[in-house]
Every structure is written in structure tokens, then in C-alpha cells.
Amino acid sequence: xxxxxxxxxxxxxxxxxxxxxxxxxxxxxxxxxxxxxxxxxxxxxxxxxxxxxxxxxxxxxxxxxxxxxxxxxxxxxxxxxxxxxxxxxxxxxxxxxxxxxxxxxxxxxxxxxxxxxxxxxxxxxxxxxxxxxxxxxxxxxxxxxxxxxxxxxxxxxxxxxxxxxxxxxxxxxxxxxxxxxxxxxxxxxxxxxxxxxxxxxxxxxxxxxxxxxxxxxxxxxxxxxxxxxxxxxxxxxxxxxxxxxxxxxxxxxxxxxxxxxxxxxxxxxxxxxxxxxxxxxxxxxxxxxxxxxxxxxxxxxxxxxxxxxxxxxxxxxxxxxxxxxxxxxxxxxxxxxxxxxxxxxxxxxxxxxxxxxxxxxxxxxxxxxxxxxxxxxxxxxxxxxxxxxxxxxxxxxxxxxxxxxxxxxxxxxxxxxxxxxxxxxxxxxxxxxxxxxxxxxxxxxxxxxxxxxxxxxxxxxxxxxxxxxxxxxxxxxxxxxxxxxxxxxxxxxxxxxxxxxxxxxxxxxxxxxxxxxxxxxxxxxxxxxxxxxxxxxxxxxxxxxxxxxxxxxxxxxxxxxxxxxxxxxxxxxxxxxxxxxxxxxxxxxxxxxxxxxxxxxxxxxxxxxxxxxxxxxxxxxxxxxxxxxxxxxxxxxxxxxxxxxxxxxxxxxxxxxxxxx
Numbered sequence: 001x002x003x004x005x006x007x008x009x010x011x012x013x014x015x016x017x018x019x020x021x022x023x024x025x026x027x028x029x030x031x032x033x034x035x036x037x038x039x040x041x042x043x044x045x046x047x048x049x050x051x052x053x054x055x056x057x058x059x060x061x062x063x064x065x066x067x068x069x070x071x072x073x074x075x076x077x078x079x080x081x082x083x084x085x086x087x088x089x090x091x092x093x094x095x096x097x098x099x100x101x102x103x104x105x106x107x108x109x110x111x112x113x114x115x116x117x118x119x120x121x122x123x124x125x126x127x128x129x130x131x132x133x134x135x136x137x138x139x140x141x142x143x144x145x146x147x148x149x150x151x152x153x154x155x156x157x158x159x160x161x162x163x164x165x166x167x168x169x170x171x172x173x174x175x176x177x178x179x180x181x182x183x184x185x186x187x188x189x190x191x192x193x194x195x196x197x198x199x200x201x202x203x204x205x206x207x208x209x210x211x212x213x214x215x216x217x218x219x220x221x222x223x224x225x226x227x228x229x230x231x232x233x234x235x236x237x238x239x240x241x242x243x244x245x246x247x248x249x250x251x252x253x254x255x256x257x258x259x260x261x262x263x264x265x266x267x268x269x270x271x272x273x274x275x276x277x278x279x280x281x282x283x284x285x286x287x288x289x290x291x292x293x294x295x296x297x298x299x300x301x302x303x304x305x306x307x308x309x310x311x312x313x314x315x316x317x318x319x320x321x322x323x324x325x326x327x328x329x330x331x332x333x334x335x336x337x338x339x340x341x342x343x344x345x346x347x348x349x350x351x352x353x354x355x356x357x358x359x360x361x362x363x364x365x366x367x368x369x370x371x372x373x374x375x376x377x378x379x380x381x382x383x384x385x386x387x388x389x390x391x392x393x394x395x396x397x398x399x400x401x402x403x404x405x406x407x408x409x410x411x412x413x414x415x416x417x418x419x420x421x422x423x424x425x426x427x428x429x430x431x432x433x434x435x436x437x438x439x440x441x442x443x444x445x446x447x448x449x450x451x452x453x454x455x456x457x458x459x460x461x462x463x464x465x466x467x468x469x470x471x472x473x474x475x476x477x478x479x480x481x482x483x484x485x486x487x488x489x490x491x492x493x494x495x496x497x498x499x500x501x502x503x504x505x506x507x508x509x510x511x512x513x514x515x516x517x518x519x520x521x522x523x524x525x526x527x528x529x530x531x532x533x534x535x536x537x538x539x540x541x542x543x544x545x546x547x548x549x550x551x552x553x554x555x556x557x558x559x560x561x562x563x564x565x566x567x568x569x570x571x572x573x574x575x576x577x578x579x580x581x582x583x584x585x586x587x588x589x590x591x592x593x594x595x596x597x598x599x600x601x602x603x604x605x606x607x608x609x610x611x612x613x614x615x616x617x618x619x620x621x622x623x624x625x626x627x628x629x630x631x632x633x634x635x636x637x638x639x640x641x642x643x644x645x646x647x648x649x650x651x652x653x654x655x656x657x658x659x660x661x
Contacts, residue, residue: 009059011104016097017071019087022080023060025072029113034078041150042082047091048148055079057100058108071100074108075115124162125174131156132163154246161246166192169199177204184247185211210620212245219243220261222252226289228377230264238264265289265373272379273371281361282383283390284368291372291382291499293492298386298474300367301515302357315353322346357516359384366390375500391474448481458530464537465529467544469522472515477522489550503580510543553638571641578633588636589622589629597625604634 009015045052055076060068073080086092103111122130134140140148142156149156165173165187172178178186185208186195198214220227222242227235232242232252240260244253255261269287277285286292307315325343329335335343359367363384370382432440452459462482469478470486491498498504519528532540551566583589589597594614598621602610605628613624 009102009104011102013102014054015100015102017057017100018095019080019083019092019098020094021070022055022057022083022098022100023070023072024077024080025058025074025108025112027072027108027112028074028077029109030077030116034081039078039081039085042078043085044147044150046079046082047086051079051083051099053079054099054101056103056111058103072108073100074103074112076100123174124180125170128159128163128165129170130163131159135160158246161187161190164190166195168192168196172199172204179208181208182206182211184208186215187247188212188215188245189243207620209623213623216243216254218258219254219256220258221254224255225373225375225377226261226265227252227255229373229379230261230268235261235264240264269371269373269379272381273369276369276371276381276383280369280383281364282369283364283366284387285371286368287371289373290497291370291492293490296388298388298391300359300363300384300386300520301472301512301518302359302384303516303520304356305358307353307356311353315350318346318350322350360520366392375497386474460537460541461529461532464532464541464544465526467548468518468525468529468540471511471544471547472518473522473525479522486544486548487550488547489552491552494552501580507546511547514540514543575641577635577639581635581639583629583634583636584626585622589625590619594618594621597621600634600636601625601628604629604632 053076056074057071058074060070060072062068080098083092083096083098087094087096131145134145135142142153142160146153146156162183165183169178169183169186173180173183182204186198189195194215198211202211202214222228222232232255235255236242238260240255240257242253243256266287266289269289273285273287276282322343325339325346329339363386366386367383367390368385368387370385372380372382374380452462462480463484466480466482466484467486469480470484471488499508519525529537529540549566549569551563551569553563581587583600589600597618598610598614601613609628613621613628616624
């Protein structure tokens, strides 16, 4: 018979207890279960450093008061759970000895409560600097530190970055002068001098977004069109560095060397320009960030060219095959790989044939190309630009020479007057006198006006013809007897970059579609216009007329009647500026008074929202207002819809439109 040994413990004894002999104490004050992440972190710490603080236990007894051989964990339940997790993962044995302290005198519930209530967490600044010391003194990486403390590598990087903030700012943080959010904003850069400079500039009470914006104001955001065009990889290979914000969504960070970025943009654009020139044969090609203006350039556009019979037959065969495949596989949701591959091959082959439009060789020989950078960060090639010195001189028209111009001219002559040539000596082919020419053509002009006024269909074609000459052909080649002078005001000077806006790109694309369709030579334009279908004629009229719209309010050219008509026109077309413009610091809020910023927020949001930002300085107020107005569709009064006109006026305009259609 085996004799049972009863161990008698004294208060304060330090003993080794097998892990599987430890139990949770029913008198533990913590009732809410530990978070899984906390146990994971504690297990990671124990796995690398062991149990640094011994759990406090008491022997378990049965109802008769006899020891059961198990021990109840009064303090250190989290450590017990972490050890159990390690045992479950077979990192340690289930009977792993655990160093424990026996407590027989204190109330188990009280000391459990004391353990959880009277603990003091170290100041975050101390934690940040301690993590940094682990990295710098011991040479540990973020992943290794994270593994030793049971946190992610990203959390470690956050703490390391915060630990690298200027000691001056860290002291302010310890003193309570700066918040953690402010510290994270300063930590966007590790430049201590810059951090201290911005702190001295802004003071201790500025919002984090303003600190972050000031810290990065001399840098280029990764969403800037230049950064998008060059790309982070090419910029890095050239020696550039990218500043990343570990604490917020930074959209890719900031390119720190703006000069290097501009050089890379210029070089890449120039390379594209040279490639286009070499491959297509243009006389010149230039690279620019934005489209240069006021250079007096004319422009030509590509026109349809006749394809060789072989190409036309090949395209027709590919199109027929494509249509046959669509008919055969239209009802199948998942196409076989070989069919998908064939669709892709046909698409590529058809695309290689191009759109069937091309420039004339003579136009390429005297024309050039601009390669510019779009607002989306994609290079755009503008072809067919003709410099003033390369614009061909118009051919002389022998019939344009004034009738009656001969030796001595016709000035002062009168039919039958003293200077009249004797009829007997007059050649039957002699020109008419200037006075007679003026008289006869005046009669013809007035009769033509009357006839045109009675022929609305031809009149519409004549107006479209005249406007199309203005919109698509150079000034020297605009031959129309209608004295309709189209003027298109240059808007980029009033609003830089407007050509890259939604409206600007839409107009440019519409213009190019028509330019490709119109004949190259002006004499061919009239029969072309006469032959247009009614809908096409109205579409061309609408486009040409739209180019002449000028609703700009300039202080030196006050035209209240034209402005009022712009309002009526906007109403007639149903203009909604919310689809074209939004209030940002750059577009509006940074360019008006604080009172107007508050008015905008009040109209879009509420009085409370306006009052909340009213006490901010203007730059802060404008930035905050931009965030508040985003997606609200707020517009300043100049961009809002006008007061509706009377119903009968509107209906009359609609009837005219329907009649013309």
C-alpha cells in the first residue's frame, strides 16, 4: 500500500507546480474573459523570456478540507492561460513546472482585485522609446520585436516611428502639451528640425490634419499627376525618397524631391515626344506639362483613308468570325479558354488596323506634336499642330481681282462721263466699272437675303457652314458670304487647368469626332453640310455654337444683358453645375473670406456646423469646410440655377427645337 504524502505550505513559499495542476480560482475578481489578442501577446512574451512574474496560488482543498493536489491561481490567470496555449501548441509540456508563490494569509478575492486595479501602465512615450531602444541597441527588426511581444510588425513600426519624434516634442507629449494624434502627425517625417520648426510655427493647439499638411507642404503627393506619371519605382531608382504616413491612409505618401520629380517628368515626356516624331515623321515634337497657348498655331485633323482591298477583306473576315462566335457562344456563361483566347486575338487584330483615319503626308511634313501631361497622370499626344511660319499661303484667286482694274484704274469714272472710253474704241471684253459692280452685287445680295429668309432649311445649313468654318478651319481659309463671326474666348487664363476638367475633355472629344468627319478642303464643306441628315446638322450646329458661349464676368467688360442671357441658356439646357464643379480649398474655400466659408457650411450643413468651425483660422477653416461640403452638392450663387422663366417662353423655345428636328 502506497503512503500518501501531504505537503504543508507556509505563506510566501515559492514552489514549482506542474502546469496541469493549476486551476482558475473561483474567487478571482476578473469575470470578463481575457481577450484572445492579450493571451496571444502574453504567450509570445513567455515563449521568448519565460514567466517573469510568478503567479500567486493557494492549495485547493475538498469539502473535508483535505488538499486535492491542485492549486488555484489567485493572481496570474492570464499567465496560466498563455502557458496552456503554449502547451496546446506543443511548445511546452502539459506538466511544465511553473514557479508560483503561495499566499495563505490574504483574501484571494481582494488581492485579485488589487492586482487589476492598482497597476500603472507606463507612459506611451516611455513605451515608444523603449521599443526604439530594442531596435537600435539590440538590432532587432520590427518582425522580431513583434514576435517577442506578441504584437504585429505594423504596431511595432508605429511605436518605432513615434519613438523617433524629436526629444523636444516628446517632452511636450510627456507634459501633456501634445496629444497622441498630434504626435502621429509630426511623425509623418523623421526630420527633427522640421518637426520642431512646424511646432514653433503652429504652436501646441493645432489639429493633426493641419500639422500633417504643414509637415508635407513642400512635398508632392503620390496622387499628383506628375507622381502618377513617373511612378514610385522609377522615382526611387533615380534616388528619390517617398515619405509614408504610418498612421493614416496617405494615398501612397509624398515624393520628397520635387525638383527630381519634375526632371523625370520632363525627360519621360520628351522621350515620348521623340518616339512619336521618329515613328510618325512629324516635322517637330515638343513636350510640355500643360498645353501651350497663344502661339498662333493652326491645326489639322486626320481624315478617313481608303484601305487596301487586302486589309478590307481581312477586316471583314475577322468581323464575320467574331459575330459567328458571339452567336454560337452567347448563351454560355463560362467560355472555354480557347474561345476566350480567340476573341482576344480577333480584338487585337482588328485594333491593329486602326480607326481608318490618317493625316496627309504633306501635313505631317509641316506639322508637329505636343506631348502634354493630363490631369490623370497620363501623357496625351496632340497631333496636327501647324506653326505660323508653316501655314501655307492661300492660292491667289484670279476671279477675286477687282473688276475694272486696269491701267489707271477706274477711280473717278462714270458711265458716259468725260473720262468714259469711247464706245467705238471699247473692247467688247472690257471689265465693268467698279460702281456698276457694286450696284449689281448689292441687288444680288439683297435678293439672296430675301430668298434665304424664305428657305429656313438652307439658312440653317448656311449658318452651320459659316460656324463650322470658324470652328474647324484656319482663318485664311474661311470662305462664306454670311458675315457671322465666331469668337471663342480663351478660358484657361481665367481658370488654369480648365481644359482638363470634365467639360473641357468632353468638348475636346466632341470636337475631334467632328473634325475627323469634316472634309479637308473648305470648298467641300458646303456640299457636305447640305448633305447632312437633320439630326447631324443640328448636332454640328450645337457644337459650333457652344464654342462661342462666353458667360465670364470680367470687371472691365460688363455685359449684364449677356449674363442674363447665360442664365436663360443654362435653364434651357438644364445645366447642373454639381456634375462639373465642387467646392475645395483650391477652387473656392481658400479664396474667399471666413464669412463666406461659414455661409457655405451653413447652407450645406447646419448653423451648428458653421459655428463649430467659425473660431478656426482661415486655412484650418477652409480645410475643415472642404471635408464637410464633400458630396453635398453645394454651389456658390454664381453657379446655381437661375430663376425660371415664364412657362410660355420656355414652351415656345421647345417648339422651335422640335420643329427644327
